[in-house]
Amino acid sequence: MASSLPHEDDDAGGIVAEINITPLTDVFLVLLIIFMVTSSVIANTGKQVNLPEASVSTATDKQAVTVTITEAGEVQVNGKSVPYDQLGAHLKVALDAAEQKTVILRGDRTVILEKAVYVLDQAQLNGAKGFALATRKAK
Numbered sequence: 001m002a003s004s005l006p007h008e009d010d011d012a013g014g015i016v017a018e019i020n021i022t023p024l025t026d027v028f029l030v031l032l033i034i035f036m037v038t039s040s041v042i043a044n045t046g047k048q049v050n051l052p053e054a055s056v057s058t059a060t061d062k063q064a065v066t067v068t069i070t071e072a073g074e075v076q077v078n079g080k081s082v083p084y085d086q087l088g089a090h091l092k093v094a095l096d097a098a099e100q101k102t103v104i105l106r107g108d109r110t111v112i113l114e115k116a117v118y119v120l121d122q123a124q125l126n127g128a129k130g131f132a133l134a135t136r137k138a139k
Contacts, residue, residue, distance in 0.1 A: 064102040064132070065094045067119050071108040075119070087119065092126040101129040 067087075068076040075084050082090040095101055103123040107116050120131055 063098055063100040064104050065091065065098050065123075065128070066104045066106060066134075067091070067123070068106040069108060069111045069115055069119065071110050073111075073115070088122040088126055091122055091128075095123070095127045101127055102132060103128045103130070104132045104134055106134040 066076075066078055068074075068079075070076075073084070075082055075087055077087070077090045077094050080090075091103070095103075103120070105116060105119055107119075123131065
């Protein structure tokens with residue numbers, strides 16, 4: 001009958017030379033999750049718009065609600081795309097959650113004035129107390 005006890009000539013006290021890849025796998029999975037979350041946030045941030053130039057500009061509070069209208073006519077409220085015909089409902093939700101009841105309109109320089117007036121009208125109907133137009137500094 002064979003004994004399960006180690007013999008004196010076995011390497012019972014030897015060093016195990018294996019690489020434990022479990023911590024490395026954990027780190028890679030955490031990095032993958034972080035990359036997925038940040039890439040979706042970056043992709044959903046405000047669209048690039050060609051803002052009109054102005055020689056005088058002042059900074060606005062970051063607590064305000066931002067409405068963006070792109071050249072293609074897409075509308076976003078605080079960076080989230082919304083259907084044009086449902087802008088009022090989304091503005092109401094955003095204004096109710098905002099500390100400052102100001103709406104900042106970031107419109108592409110090619111946006112038709114009618115769309116800008118519609119956005120400002122919907123903002124006023126849903127509780128906005130102030131308006132601002134986003135511009136970039138003139139060269």
